[in-house]
Amino acid sequence: MRPLSIYTSWIILILLFISSCSSEKEKVMITSGSDKYGGIFAYNESGTINTLFPARGYFQSEIQVISFITEPLVKMAPDMSIVPCIAESWSVNEDGTEYTFKIRNGVYFHDSDIFSNGEGRALVASDVAFCFQKACEDFPGNTVSHYFRGVLKGASKYFDGQADIVSGIELIDDQTLKLTLKDPFSDLLALLSNACLGIYPEEYLKNWQGDLDHGTIGTGPFKISSFDKEKLLLLEKNQRYWALNDEGTPLPYLSAIKMTFEKDKKVVADAFKGQMINFIPNLNTAHSSLKNASEDSFTRKKNPIMRTKFLGLYMPNEVVANKQVRKALQYAIDKDLLVDSVLNKKGIPAKTGMIPPIFSDYVSLDNIGYKLDPISAKHSLELSGLEMESLNNLEIYSTNSEEDVNVANAIRKMFKDNLDLSISVKYFHPSEYYELIESGKATLFIDGYTGDYPSPDNFLYNLFYGKYLPKGDEEYSGFNLYRYKNPFFDNLLDSARHAKTKEFQIEYFQKAEKMLMSDAAVIPLYYDETEYGLNKDLQNFVIDPLNLFDLRKVYFNRSSQ
Incomplete structure (x- = not known):
């Protein structure tokens, strides 16, 4: 047997500690006389x-x-659907350019030394205004500025240093905030549901x-104890x-979340089977x-998520810039084989475009995707006029995760x-991988994108919109890592984002997706699914389409013990 490293041994002790903390003294009965308990x-x-x-x-x-x-x-x-959270209600003016939000009373920031008396104060509308203006700022690592630029009035000028405030953020009173948009944007509420637009106090900075x-x-259901x-x-x-x-019981039910960062799969599997992790x-x-x-020991679940796995193409590269080369690569990939054999039937072959088939009101146009066709692949390569030497200089970059490694090797073999x-x-x-692709140092790369908010806009604007490229x-670019530039595509997206009806918005999205695929600017591989395991006594646990889980109503059922 391979001896355990000091680190692995330490992790096992931590997991045992977690398990021991799930003793009776940690269980909190949610409702008197029930089998529903909180815990860790x-x-x-x-x-x-x-x-x-x-x-x-x-x-993620x-x-x-x-x-x-x-x-x-x-x-x-x-x-x-979009539901209230920090904002308990909102209203929209007739032309869809002004959103007025009523901030919920009785919401408090976590207790912390950042506050003068150590006690978290009440959240007010100025906190939301502060966070949204910060989101529009040009600072290192900002992943959300592009959400507001081109949408919120004054956001682009503020980002470029041409204004001292974002003019579209207006504080009405302590409980009311108004956002003014440059143009109507029907997906604003969906965008504002993004977890990365979570509200924090100015004192934090x-x-x-x-x-x-x-x-x-x-103000969330859990606060950091140590990290x-x-x-x-x-x-x-x-x-x-x-x-x-619904019965008036305070949330969350759980008393704590404990997360380890063990890389040894055997250690993690043993901890799960021993119910040291849930x-x-x-x-x-x-x-x-x-x-x-055997599923007798745990519950196995599988459901689709808002995620597309794809082969990214760095467009400024002189080989990749050749459209016939991109088409040849598209036709050379067997997506059915990839899902069935390499991924063991996890996911759906991405044959209909870039947008995953998870939106009830969106369907990609027919015949815009690429299917395996070795004859067309070779013909396109001949039409490119490039020598094999330059083509063989291409490299596929991948993370070292097991799934990405397997996918990258399978694609290499198909090529x-x-x-x-x-x-x-x-x-x-x-x-290291993301540093390379964000700075334009990768030519072909295995990538995947999980939606940040529930709209097809995610997979077009966030990934391929070209107007805000450096x-x-x-x-460095935290979005459109492929440096795809097509002003007609950008204009279609602008029209979709500013459309006054859902029908027009979908029509523009469909046209934009068709143009993206006609340009062969990306190679969708599969629409992802999540498959996970749960302890039998864990209840109300659901992974949503964004591949996130909300633990506010999760509890343990101890009736079997």
Whole structure:
């Protein structure tokens, strides 16, 4: 047996500690005489957490934790409708350019030393105004500025340093905020549900002692107790959380969340089977002992999510800039084989375009995707007029995650089999990988995008809109990593975003998606699904289409014990 490392041994002790804390003294009966208990929810996060500052949230793992701690104006319900959160209500003027929000009373920030008396104060409308103006600022790592630029009046001027305030943010009184848009934007409420637009107090930026990325103060159901991004994140229940269930019981039910960062799959699998952790994501890439384990020991679930996995194409590269090369690569990929054999039937082959088929009111136009066609692939390569030497210099970049590595190797083989190309693959830690693609140093790369808010706009505007690209191709860009530039595409998106009816908006989105695919500017591979495991006694746990889970109403059913 391979001896355990000191770190692995330490993690096991932590997991045992978590398990022991789930003893009777930690269980809190939600309703007198029932079998419903609160307690500690424990899970292992294999993803990267570099920041907990909402406006810098990038990785799914970061956004998940941010959603525990801070809250946006509105939230997305599991059915993708928009429901009140920090804002208890809102109104819209006739032409759709003014949104007035009523801020909920009785919402308090977490207790913290950033406040003069250590006690969290009430959230007011000026806090929302402060956070939204900060979101429009040009600061390192800002991942949300492009949401407001071109939408919120004055946001672009503020971002460019041409104005001292964002003119479209107006404070009416302590409980009322008005947002004025440049043009109507029917997806504004959906956009505002983004967890990275969670509200934090101004004191957080002024008085926080230490690295802003290592802590966040919000109004969410849980608050940070301690955080070591290499070992453990502890969140405890916010005792002054504002929300109640339908019977008037305070939320959340859980007393704490404990998250470890173990990389050894066997250690994590053993902890899950021993009920030391309650939830395990990504069963398809979990340790082999769980992939085919009996479902008597845990509950296995699988559902579609708002995520497309694709091969990114860096357009400024002289080889990739050749449209015939891009078409050849499109025709050379067998998406059915990728899903059935490489991914063990996880996901749906992406044959209908870039936008995943999860929106009830959106359907991609017919025949805009690419299917396996080796003859067309070779013909397109011949039409490119390029020498094989330059084509073989292409490289596929991938993270070192098991799924990405398997997908990258499968695509490399397809390019060899169907185009006789000898393309190499390079693997990187996720942090290094994203630094490379954000600075324009990757030519072909395995990428995936999970929607930030419930709209097809995510997969077109956030990924491919070209008007706000930096001037230099190798300058940092947190969006449109492919440097795709097509003014006709951008204009279609502008028309979609400013459309006054849903029908017109969808029509423009469809035309924009068709143009993107006609340009062969991206190679959609599969529409993703999430497959996960839960302890049998965990109740009310649901992963939503954004691949996030809300733990406010999760509880343990101890009737079997």
